[in-house]
Amino acid sequence: MKIRNRHNIRLRKMGSRYMIVNPSSSAINMTDVYTLNESAAFLMRKCLDSESFEIADLVSWLMEEYDVAPELATADATATAEEWLRLELAES
Known part of the structure; x- marks a missing residue:
């Protein structure tokens, strides 16, 4: 996927x-903030550098x-x- x-x-x-930081798309000016551990932040950085990714990419990055x-x-x-x-930080 x-x-x-x-x-x-x-x-x-x-x-x-x-x-x-995930700005809300609703009419009300709200922002959601989520904290990440080091490995999740590492994965997010890698994902933000990619147009799309698969779970297999995440697995490979973690193993490396x-x-x-x-x-x-x-x-x-x-x-x-x-x-x-689930948190709508990504979409499939």
């Missing part, structure tokens, strides 16, 4: 925390960067992608 980032989100580092087993990388990548889709 191809996944695309929402083009209006921004990844920011504030102190030791990584945050995603963190030297983790394929099973763990797959579980983490799948959970991360599902959460981003």
Whole structure:
């Protein structure tokens, strides 16, 4: 499944925390802010540099960067992608 980032989100580092800022598209001027751990921020940076990505890309990036087993990388990548889709930080 191809996944695309929402083009209006921004990844920011504030102190030791990584945050995603997602401006709302509603008529009311609201913004959603989400905090990310280091590995999720790493994946988001990679995804923001890509037009689209698949879970297999996330798995590969995690394995290369963190030297983790394929099973763990797959579980983490799948959970991360599902959460981003649920929060509408990405779309399929």
